[in-house]
Amino acid sequence: MRNRTFAALAFLVAIAVIAASRFVSNDYFFSAAYTVLQFIILATAWNILGGYTGYVNFGSAAFFAVGAYTTVFLYKAAQPPLPVMIAAGTVVAGLLGLMVGYLTLRMRGVFFAIATLALAVVLYTFVLNWDYVGGARGAYILQPRLVPFGLPRYVHLLYAAMVLMAVLALVVARAIETSFIGRGLAAIRDDEVAAECAGVPTLRLKLFSATVSGALMGMAGTTFPYYLSYVEPSAAFNLSYAVNSIAMPLIGGMTSWLGPLIGAVLLGSVQQVVQVTVSSAWNLLIVGVLLVAFVTLAPNGIMGWIDAWRHRRRRGP
Amino acid sequence: MEFPTALVLNAIVAGLLLGGFYAAVSVGISISFGMLDVVNIAHPAFIILGSYVAYSFNDRMGVDPIVVSIVLSPLFFAFGLLLYRIYYQCFEKRGQESLRGLAFFFGILFITEVVLVLVFGVDYRLVGTAYSSTTLHLGAVDFPLRLAVPFVVAVTMVVCVQLYLSRTFFGRAVLAVAQDQLALRLMGVNPIRVKEFAFALSIATAGVAGALLIVIQPVQPAIGREYIGLVFAVCVLGGMGSIWGTLLGALILGLAESFTSTFFGPSWAPAVSFGILLAALAFKPSGLLGR
Numbered sequence: 001m002r003n004r005t006f007a008a009l010a011f012l013v014a015i016a017v018i019a020a021s022r023f024v025s026n027d028y029f030f031s032a033a034y035t036v037l038q039f040i041i042l043a044t045a046w047n048i049l050g051g052y053t054g055y056v057n058f059g060s061a062a063f064f065a066v067g068a069y070t071t072v073f074l075y076k077a078a079q080p081p082l083p084v085m086i087a088a089g090t091v092v093a094g095l096l097g098l099m100v101g102y103l104t105l106r107m108r109g110v111f112f113a114i115a116t117l118a119l120a121v122v123l124y125t126f127v128l129n130w131d132y133v134g135g136a137r138g139a140y141i142l143q144p145r146l147v148p149f150g151l152p153r154y155v156h157l158l159y160a161a162m163v164l165m166a167v168l169a170l171v172v173a174r175a176i177e178t179s180f181i182g183r184g185l186a187a188i189r190d191d192e193v194a195a196e197c198a199g200v201p202t203l204r205l206k207l208f209s210a211t212v213s214g215a216l217m218g219m220a221g222t223t224f225p226y227y228l229s230y231v232e233p234s235a236a237f238n239l240s241y242a243v244n245s246i247a248m249p250l251i252g253g254m255t256s257w258l259g260p261l262i263g264a265v266l267l268g269s270v271q272q273v274v275q276v277t278v279s280s281a282w283n284l285l286i287v288g289v290l291l292v293a294f295v296t297l298a299p300n301g302i303m304g305w306i307d308a309w310r311h312r313r314r315r316g317p
Numbered sequence: 318m319e320f321p322t323a324l325v326l327n328a329i330v331a332g333l334l335l336g337g338f339y340a341a342v343s344v345g346i347s348i349s350f351g352m353l354d355v356v357n358i359a360h361p362a363f364i365i366l367g368s369y370v371a372y373s374f375n376d377r378m379g380v381d382p383i384v385v386s387i388v389l390s391p392l393f394f395a396f397g398l399l400l401y402r403i404y405y406q407c408f409e410k411r412g413q414e415s416l417r418g419l420a421f422f423f424g425i426l427f428i429t430e431v432v433l434v435l436v437f438g439v440d441y442r443l444v445g446t447a448y449s450s451t452t453l454h455l456g457a458v459d460f461p462l463r464l465a466v467p468f469v470v471a472v473t474m475v476v477c478v479q480l481y482l483s484r485t486f487f488g489r490a491v492l493a494v495a496q497d498q499l500a501l502r503l504m505g506v507n508p509i510r511v512k513e514f515a516f517a518l519s520i521a522t523a524g525v526a527g528a529l530l531i532v533i534q535p536v537q538p539a540i541g542r543e544y545i546g547l548v549f550a551v552c553v554l555g556g557m558g559s560i561w562g563t564l565l566g567a568l569i570l571g572l573a574e575s576f577t578s579t580f581f582g583p584s585w586a587p588a589v590s591f592g593i594l595l596a597a598l599a600f601k602p603s604g605l606l607g608r
Contacts, residue, residue, distance in 0.1 A: 050416075054415075054416065056415075056416055056419055056420070058423070103598075103599070106598070106599055107598055107599075109415050110350075110356045110415070110419065111553075111598055113356075113358075113419055114358075114545075114546075114549045114594070114598070115594070115595060115598050117545060117546065118546045118549075118550075118591040118592075118594045118595050118598075119591075119595065121542075121543070121546050121587055121588070121591045122588050122591045122592055122595070124587075125584070125585060125587050125588035125591075126588070128584060129584055129585060136584070239427075239539075239542060243423065243424075243427050246420055246423060247420075247424070250417070250420055281431055281434050281435050282435070284427065284431045285428060285431040285432065285435065287427070288424045288425075288427035288428035288431060289424075289428060291420060291421075291423070291424035291427070292421055292424035292425060292428065295407070295408075295417045295420050295421045295424065296403070296407040296408075296421065299411075299417055
């Protein structure tokens with residue numbers, strides 16, 4: 001399927017999903033769906049740098065929080081409309097991604113992973129000490145009383161925005177994957193030196209993939225302050241975002257855009273169910289256990305199973 | 318303004334005492350990451366586990382946490398053996414250690430933390446020892462025993478590890494594995510057994526370091542994360558796989574943190590270790606005493 005056809009179809013699906021949810025009256029549905037959609041964006045974004053390019057980013061929470069705190073900053077400064085905040089958070093997180101991309105110049109493999117983790121803590125400390133955006137006390141964000149488009153509640157608008165953003169992330173990921181950029185990134189992942197020797201513009205590709213990945217993660221965070229009405233640093237920089245955005249692609253499969261989607265929907269829904277029926281500590285435990293189980297037992301994730309099954313069927317019994 | 322001599326002296330002493338403790342925290346990473354190339358990102362979680370083990374015994378029986386940790390270190394050693402077995406079978410043997418091995422340890426880190434939360438809750442726990450509240454004074458300089466005792470134990474442990482590695486036959490085998498695994502295999506030694514042993518040793522040091530941590534400050538399951546950057550910063554700053562470098566790097570970091578919290582406030586302290594780590598990674602990846 002060509003990318004344009006895919007994009008058109010995907011946005012049609014998004015509009016259908018948004019329209020269909022008008023018939024849902026249960027408010028819990030929207031908050032659960034919001035969380036799952038947020039994870040779809042994070043997992044897809046992580047996969048662009050982690051899965052396609054092979055650079056493990058432990059700092060997803062930092063990008064997410066940069067998006068969230070850009071919104072907080074703009075809210076305190078000027079209160080622009082929501083689309084402006086989303087765009088601003090995306091751009092700022094993209095710039096951070098570009099910076100992280102330059103880190104790959106000197107650091108490969110493990111060192112890069114640790115550096116991203118270090119970056120998250122440094123940024124966390126800065127936000128913790130930055131009084132304008134609330135510092136350690138956190139900041140309150142009031143949802144506007146008037147909801148546009150005749151939607152009954154503000155969370156419905158956030159949900160619709162999240163559906164559109166998730167579809168955008170998937171379209172971008174698929175476009176990268178199927179283009180020459182995706183092949184270049186795969187070459188970097190498999191053997192960076194060989195790729196460089198073969199004439200792949202490795203630095204430009206890495207910068208591009210780090211920027212896009214960071215920007216999308218930041219985008220996922222931009223609506224977060226409105227969703228909770230209250231942000232504090234330890235919520236926005238929560239390590240569970242980093243773990244989830246790594247676990248979901250690994251569980252789903254990292255070589256295609258479908259993997260993170262499957263992983264995020266599966267793991268996100270399981271977490272919602274467990275959170276409601278058992279407790280939130282247990283749902284984090286489940287993420288950890290599933291992550292460890294999948295990397296040890298099924299290193300290629302669910303997509304790996306599907307590929308193996310297809311392969312067997314093609315060959316015949 | 319008058320130069321604050323007492324303040325600076327106290328900051329130096331506190332920094333050095335803290336640095337000794339940091340050496341105990343990072344010596345395990347220096348072995349596993351620096352020598353064996355096993356990126357045990359879960360090391361800080363095992364340190365917190367050590368804290369809670371020491372806490373449980375101290376709480377129930379009133380035993381000194383450091384004594385508990387030394388007596389129980391074979392248990393941590395055995396756990397390390399098991400963990401490396403799994404890691405080797407699942408990742409190193411298949412050549413997938415870079416991405417999936419990292420994710421594996423990240424998952425282990427998370428599981429350890431959540432299990433501790435489920436068992437002990439998120440409250441801060443602390444221990445009472447005979448020396449917790451005593452402070453020695455030397456002129457204007459304070460030596461709180463709460464910091465000084467862990468410092469002595471930590472430096473002793475680090476020196477013992479270094480002597481063990483450089484003086485004994487098995488210790489030298491570990492250093493050999495760090496240099497050239499293939500050559501070791503050609504000499505008729507099984508490098509996997511050596512690595513298994515060395516990794517177990519690194520986990521055993523985490524158990525002891527955990528007891529030191531809970532003597533120094535109250536412990537809560539999530540504080541392990543703050544030490545992830547610290548241990549890698551010390552390891553990279555000192556030079557990969559150099560134990561003396563680890564000690565030096567730890568002392569530098571202790572001083573830097575102590576000065577930051579004295580002059581800028583304690584909430585800035587975590588940024589220091591990570592900032593130093595970023596700088597070390599970007600500008601001098603081979604470290605101060607690197608190979």
